[in-house]
Amino acid sequence: MQVGGKRLVFDGGTGLHVLGQSLLRQMPTTAHIFFTHSHWDHMQGFPFFTPGFVRGNHFCIYGAIAPDGSTVEQRLNDQMLHPNFPVPLQIMQADLDFYDVAPGEPIKIDDIVVETAPLNHPGEAVGYRVNWCGGAAAYITDTEHFADHLDENVLWLARNADILIYDSTYTDEEYNSPKSPKIGWGHSTWQEAVKVAQAANVKTLVIFHHDPAHDDDFLDSVGKQAAQNFSGAIMAKEGMVLEVPVSVLLSETFPVSHI
Structure with a gap:
């Protein structure tokens, strides 16, 4: 959603890769990304979100704490650990700010x-x-x-x-x-x-x-x-x-x- 000059993104399934490719033409870019939950079809596009790997971009990421106590940052981090992904979340060069949703x-x-x-x-x-x-x-x-x-x-x-x-x-x-x-x-x-x-x-x-x-x-x-x-x-x-x-x-x- 484009609202008041800001970009709001909801969930990060495979379509997040497509959005990322289009944003490469608009860098540096900023967006607010809201996750509803962490099932695969809502998160698995995040490791393939190319703007997240580019220094100078800024993303505010929101998600509720899961029943097991894990934050959205922890769950995004965990899906990029071996054996699921070759590089960790920390390799992303964009500024990533995480917020817990109540x-x-x-x-x-x-x-x-x-x-x-x-x-x-x-x-x-x-x-x-x-x-x-x-x-x-x-x-x-x-x-x-x-x-x-x-x-x-x-x-x-x-x-x-x-x-x-x-x-x-x-x-x-x-x-x-x-x-x-x-x-x-x-x-x-x-x-x-x-x-x-x-x-x-x-x-x-x-x-x-x-x-x-x-x-x-x-x-x-x-x-x-x-x-x-x-x-x-x-x-x-x-x-x-x-x-x-x-x-x-x-x-x-x-x-x-x-x-």
């Missing part, structure tokens, strides 16, 4: 306020909401819905948001499949995404965090069904750029792509 406590970056809340995911995860000049975008991924009620933390992050990027990994049928149920896997469905968007008065719902087993035709079908149930629903696609209206003359864009 879910429920806001993070202030000048006039940008990033609200946080815990999510329902194995090993825990954090959801984020970015507020700036009257505009709001919520990033809520790797969270499992509850069977009997909507998650109050999710509703709070999503409240009246211009854009809600929500974990819609499965369909209800897949989630409750008698042959291979996904209950307890820590992910939600596009049908639950629609319920949240409607209840939270969201303007645009982005169907996000696609199951790797879903091909483009399947996702196109889900996108059409979601839009029929909620007119503001769209399917996340790589390279998509969405713009959030704000109460100043500046025009800010919020890029959304699946990582």
Whole structure:
């Protein structure tokens, strides 16, 4: 997200390498990187984030302390130790500042306020909401819905948001499949995404965090069904750029792509 002249990056899966290659044309560069949690699909791109190896760049890195007590710095460090990676985190020449996130406590970056809340995911995860000049975008991924009620933390992050990027990994049928149920896997469905968007008065719902087993035709079908149930629903696609209206003359864009 590009907000108030600053770059905010959420999670660091394989797409972080692609972002890094584009930032090489803009160095020296600065960004704030927010991790929801440390499962591989959200961290494994960080060792391949080329700007991190370049002196003069500066990255502020945020993440909650894990249930085992490890910080985001420790977990990024550990994934780059042998036998997983040839060089350690310390070889990165960019300035890396690490911050522990306390879910429920806001993070202030000048006039940008990033609200946080815990999510329902194995090993825990954090959801984020970015507020700036009257505009709001919520990033809520790797969270499992509850069977009997909507998650109050999710509703709070999503409240009246211009854009809600929500974990819609499965369909209800897949989630409750008698042959291979996904209950307890820590992910939600596009049908639950629609319920949240409607209840939270969201303007645009982005169907996000696609199951790797879903091909483009399947996702196109889900996108059409979601839009029929909620007119503001769209399917996340790589390279998509969405713009959030704000109460100043500046025009800010919020890029959304699946990582």
